[in-house]
Amino acid sequence: MSAGLKLSDADERFRLRARAWLADNLAGEFADVVGTGGPGREHQAVRRRRQWERRLGASGWIGLGWPKRHGGQDASLLRQVVFHEEYARAGAPARLGHMSEQLVGPTLLTFGTAEQQARFLPGILRGEVLWCQGYSEPDAGSDLAGVRTSAVREGGHYVLSGQKIWTSLADIADWCFVLARTDPDQTRHRGLSYLLVPLDQPGIEIRPIRQITGTSEFNEVFFDGARTAVDNLVGAEGDGWRVAMGTLAFERGVATLGQQIGFERELNAIIATARATGAIDDPALHARIVDAWIGLRVMRYTALHTLSSAGTGPSGSEGSISKLQWANWHRNLGELAVDVTGAAGLVAGGASDELTEEQLLFLYTRADTIYGGTNEIQRNIVAERVLGMPR
Known part of the structure; x- marks a missing residue:
C-alpha cells in the first residue's frame, strides 16, 4: 500500500x-512477539512486549516526530507514516506504548510546562513508562462533557474520587491521564481539569472487564481518595476540556496509516479463506470482498489527504470523518470474515472451544462503532461543524 507516497531518495533510504x-x-x-497483541489480544506476551518497547526506545524509534530538543528525531510527517507502515508490514507486536507516545507525549509537548516535559517525556522515549487514558465513565462515554469524577484540591495535592471505565491497559500502566471535575459548581465543559495520576498508590482499584471475546484489555478504574500533586495539572485548572480535545486530536494521526496495513493483512487472510472454502465464487460474497478492497484504498487516500492538509494530524470534524470511515469498514469486514467461512463460522473451533481468527475479528469489531466516540456522536459533529446543521 505504498501508493500515494512520493519518497525522495533520502526518504527511501529511511x-x-x-x-x-x-x-x-x-x-x-524478539521473534516470539511477532504478530502478538492488538484488539482482542492485548493479553498476549505483555512482559515481552514491554521489553520490546524498551528496545524501540533504545534504538531511537519512539518519538520520531517529536522535537530534537525534547529527545525526538524531528522526523517529517512522511517519515512517520513510512515507519508506521513498515512496522505494521513487518508484523511487529501491537504497541503497548501507543497512548504514551501518540497521546500524552504530544499533549505535554503542546500544553505541558517545561518541568512536566523534563520529568515525563524521557521515560516515554525510553519505552519504560506506560500510560493509559482516564476519560470515559459509566454515564459519560461519548458524551465526555458529563464527567463526574471529582478532584478536590487539598494543599499541594488533588484528591480524586469517582470511576473511569473502558480504560485500555490500565492493569499494566504506570500512569493515567485523567479528566476530572475540579469545580463542582460548573457543568458540562467548564470546570474540568486534566491531571496526571500515578496508578501505583492506595485509593486506586483496577478491575478488568471480561469481554465477549473472552479477553479483558479494558478495565474499570475506581478512585477513592487517590492523590496526585498539583504540579501534575496540565494546563490551567478548569481548562481540561481544551487539553483533552487536544489529546483526542493527536489520537487520529499518523498511526492511522499503520492501522490500515493491519486492516489489509486481515482482508488478505479473508480472501485466502474465501478461496479455500470456495466462497470466492459466490457472486454476493465476491462483491463484498471487492467493496472491502476499494474501501480500504479510499481510506488510505482520505488519510493521506487529511494528514498532508493538516500538517500534524486530523482533528475536530476531520477526525470524526476518519473514525466513521474506518469503524464502519472494519465492522463490515468482521461480518465478511465469518460469512466466508460458511457454517463452520457459527461454532467455536478446536478441542478447547477457542475462537478462530475470523470469529475473534467478528466479535471484536462489534465495538468499533462504539469506542472512541460512537457513530451517533461522530455524525453529530460532522452535521454541526461541517454541514452547519442545528444542534
Whole structure:
C-alpha cells in the first residue's frame, strides 16, 4: 500500500533502514512477539512486549516526530507514516506504548510546562513508562462533557474520587491521564481539569472487564481518595476540556496509516479463506470482498489527504470523518470474515472451544462503532461543524 507516497531518495533510504532494523530485531531475540497483541489480544506476551518497547526506545524509534530538543528525531510527517507502515508490514507486536507516545507525549509537548516535559517525556522515549487514558465513565462515554469524577484540591495535592471505565491497559500502566471535575459548581465543559495520576498508590482499584471475546484489555478504574500533586495539572485548572480535545486530536494521526496495513493483512487472510472454502465464487460474497478492497484504498487516500492538509494530524470534524470511515469498514469486514467461512463460522473451533481468527475479528469489531466516540456522536459533529446543521 505504498501508493500515494512520493519518497525522495533520502526518504527511501529511511524506509529501507526501518525495514532492515525491524527484520533484524524481529528475527532474533524478539521473534516470539511477532504478530502478538492488538484488539482482542492485548493479553498476549505483555512482559515481552514491554521489553520490546524498551528496545524501540533504545534504538531511537519512539518519538520520531517529536522535537530534537525534547529527545525526538524531528522526523517529517512522511517519515512517520513510512515507519508506521513498515512496522505494521513487518508484523511487529501491537504497541503497548501507543497512548504514551501518540497521546500524552504530544499533549505535554503542546500544553505541558517545561518541568512536566523534563520529568515525563524521557521515560516515554525510553519505552519504560506506560500510560493509559482516564476519560470515559459509566454515564459519560461519548458524551465526555458529563464527567463526574471529582478532584478536590487539598494543599499541594488533588484528591480524586469517582470511576473511569473502558480504560485500555490500565492493569499494566504506570500512569493515567485523567479528566476530572475540579469545580463542582460548573457543568458540562467548564470546570474540568486534566491531571496526571500515578496508578501505583492506595485509593486506586483496577478491575478488568471480561469481554465477549473472552479477553479483558479494558478495565474499570475506581478512585477513592487517590492523590496526585498539583504540579501534575496540565494546563490551567478548569481548562481540561481544551487539553483533552487536544489529546483526542493527536489520537487520529499518523498511526492511522499503520492501522490500515493491519486492516489489509486481515482482508488478505479473508480472501485466502474465501478461496479455500470456495466462497470466492459466490457472486454476493465476491462483491463484498471487492467493496472491502476499494474501501480500504479510499481510506488510505482520505488519510493521506487529511494528514498532508493538516500538517500534524486530523482533528475536530476531520477526525470524526476518519473514525466513521474506518469503524464502519472494519465492522463490515468482521461480518465478511465469518460469512466466508460458511457454517463452520457459527461454532467455536478446536478441542478447547477457542475462537478462530475470523470469529475473534467478528466479535471484536462489534465495538468499533462504539469506542472512541460512537457513530451517533461522530455524525453529530460532522452535521454541526461541517454541514452547519442545528444542534
